[in-house]
Amino acid sequence: MIEIKNLTKIYSGRKVLDDACISINSGEIFSVIGPSGCGKSTLLKCIVRLIKPESGRILVDGKNVVDIDDEFELAKIRKDFGYLFQGGALFDSLTVMENITFGLKYLTDIPKSEYPRIAREKLALVGLEKAENIKPAELSGGMKKRAALARAIAAEPKYILYDEPTTGLDPITSDMILGLISDMAAKLKITSIIVTHDIKLAFTISNRIAMLDKGNFEISGTPEELRRSSSPVFKKFTDDALSSDVQGRRHDLEVKHKQY
Amino acid sequence: MRHYISEGVGRRMMSLAQKMGAVSLMIKSLIVWSFRAKPETREIVKQSVRIGVDSLSVTILTSFFTGMVLALQMGYTSKYLFNEPLYIGTMVAFSLVKELAPVLTSIVVAGRVGASVTAEIGTMKVTEQIDALYTLGTNPTRYLLIPRYAAFLITIPLLTVFADFMGIFGGFLVSNIKFSVPSSVYWNDIFTFMEIKNFMHGFVKTFAFAFMIVTVSCYKGLTCEEGAEGVGKATTESVVTSMVLVMVLDYFISAALVAVGLI
Numbered sequence: 001m002i003e004i005k006n007l008t009k010i011y012s013g014r015k016v017l018d019d020a021c022i023s024i025n026s027g028e029i030f031s032v033i034g035p036s037g038c039g040k041s042t043l044l045k046c047i048v049r050l051i052k053p054e055s056g057r058i059l060v061d062g063k064n065v066v067d068i069d070d071e072f073e074l075a076k077i078r079k080d081f082g083y084l085f086q087g088g089a090l091f092d093s094l095t096v097m098e099n100i101t102f103g104l105k106y107l108t109d110i111p112k113s114e115y116p117r118i119a120r121e122k123l124a125l126v127g128l129e130k131a132e133n134i135k136p137a138e139l140s141g142g143m144k145k146r147a148a149l150a151r152a153i154a155a156e157p158k159y160i161l162y163d164e165p166t167t168g169l170d171p172i173t174s175d176m177i178l179g180l181i182s183d184m185a186a187k188l189k190i191t192s193i194i195v196t197h198d199i200k201l202a203f204t205i206s207n208r209i210a211m212l213d214k215g216n217f218e219i220s221g222t223p224e225e226l227r228r229s230s231s232p233v234f235k236k237f238t239d240d241a242l243s244s245d246v247q248g249r250r251h252d253l254e255v256k257h258k259q260y
Numbered sequence: 261m262r263h264y265i266s267e268g269v270g271r272r273m274m275s276l277a278q279k280m281g282a283v284s285l286m287i288k289s290l291i292v293w294s295f296r297a298k299p300e301t302r303e304i305v306k307q308s309v310r311i312g313v314d315s316l317s318v319t320i321l322t323s324f325f326t327g328m329v330l331a332l333q334m335g336y337t338s339k340y341l342f343n344e345p346l347y348i349g350t351m352v353a354f355s356l357v358k359e360l361a362p363v364l365t366s367i368v369v370a371g372r373v374g375a376s377v378t379a380e381i382g383t384m385k386v387t388e389q390i391d392a393l394y395t396l397g398t399n400p401t402r403y404l405l406i407p408r409y410a411a412f413l414i415t416i417p418l419l420t421v422f423a424d425f426m427g428i429f430g431g432f433l434v435s436n437i438k439f440s441v442p443s444s445v446y447w448n449d450i451f452t453f454m455e456i457k458n459f460m461h462g463f464v465k466t467f468a469f470a471f472m473i474v475t476v477s478c479y480k481g482l483t484c485e486e487g488a489e490g491v492g493k494a495t496t497e498s499v500v501t502s503m504v505l506v507m508v509l510d511y512f513i514s515a516a517l518v519a520v521g522l523i
Binding site: 045048050071072074075078079081082083085086087089090091092102103105106107151155 | 296383384387388389391392394395396397398399
């Protein structure tokens with residue numbers, strides 16, 4: 001479980017996060033929505049302490065990560081996290097296989113001989129079986145996102161943080177990524193935190209959604225609760241995004257997950 | 261008017277102090293992680309090979325022609341002054357070993373490899389690859405900085421020794437072919453006057469140059485601004501700063517080495 005309490009982060013005198021409070025339960029898919037620049041990515045980076053907030057607490061399974069400054073200790077906390085960066089952030093100088101196994105050396109005690117098997121297993125999960133010896137520069141945007149997702153889950157983390165997982169992708173690839181996130185949570189029982197401004201994505205796969213506005217959580221709840229919400233800020237942001245095709249897609253996924 | 265000038269100077273001093281502080285913290289982190297984690301041997305070898313391969317041909321060309329031009333100038337000058345080409349080997353060897361080979365090699369590496377280190381780390385920063393290192397259980401100091409520091413500290417001194425030999429050989433060709441100085445005279449001029457401490461004078465400096473170049477290159481990469489423009493700007497600043505600092509550092513280290521008897 002992750003609890004965020006009174007979190008404040010200031011950039012150049014501007015409060016990006018202002019006394020923000022929210023809890024994320026284990027095993028759920030939790031989406032944070034909000035307009036660009038509202039502090040969604042900052043929130044994710046604070047959770048894994050890539051950024052140190054000015055004040056507040058972030059309790060990861062009861063341990064406050066804000067108080068930890070030692071890189072060794074932080075590395076231990078980060079072992080529980082996988083992170084899908086907006087642009088993938090694959091290492092250009094390494095092949096897809098090397099990218100996926102990169103974290104295993106630092107995050108796990110798995111013997112080196114096991115690395116290729118794990119990498120192939122994760123690549124199969126994201127549908128990139130034939131890309132293991134390719135450099136990231138030769139991959140398309142969607143393939144990069146999928147390879148990055150394979151890297152994020154390679155060490156089998158408890159939590160995965162997704163930073164705008166569908167931004168810049170065509171609708172078909174977006175749909176594929178969306179399916180992968182959903183499958184990953186269902187199969188591996190991972191807690192997923194997604195920050196996105198893609199309302200359809202959030203309403204399609206999330207168990208709970210929170211909207212970040214002016215540094216604080218304007219509203220949070222299940223997709224159904226949010227649909228019934230009368231918050232003017234939320235209404236303005238979502239507007240016509242909640243169309244009927246989302247309901248259809250959500251139903252498909254629910255049917256699929258019952259099979260697991 | 262005076263107010264604006266003093267404000268400008270004050271701001272620059274503050275900025276300089278901040279940069280010095282950031283560099284100190286980077287070096288502190290480097291020392292801490294050098295003892296805390298096992299070295300990335302594969303990366304050290306990869307970076308050393310890269311620096312060597314990238315810089316070897318340019319180093320050879322630069323030092324070879326520098327040796328040749330030194331011999332040419334010395335030959336004509338001594339012929340003009342004494343009516344015969346005297347001490348060409350001595351002058352070529354002393355100039356190269358003590359000053360020109362270390363300085364020119366460092367400048368070549370700063371321009372060739374320092375720039376690419378800044379561009380590489382800068383690109384990694386703007387594409388969140390540096391953040392990815394943290395989330396994958398390591399950090400830029402351990403994975404990027406330590407191997408590059410090790411590689412620079414190994415290769416620049418080695419390249420300099422190579423440059424010493426190539427330059428002296430270039431000088432030999434000119435003195436022998438152009439001024440008909442017998443090879444025994446050329447080599448005798450060198451070995452009669454040159455001592456190990458003369459060689460060490462130049463060799464010791466290369467470690468300081470290597471440390472400075474890699475510090476500037478890594479720092480500029482890690483602190484570069486967002487976007488392609490930020491990376492380009494950081495790369496240019498890295499090369500210019502390194503080259504200027506090689507010259508400045510050269511004087512002060514030479515003075516210090518002379519003071520301790522390493523003439």
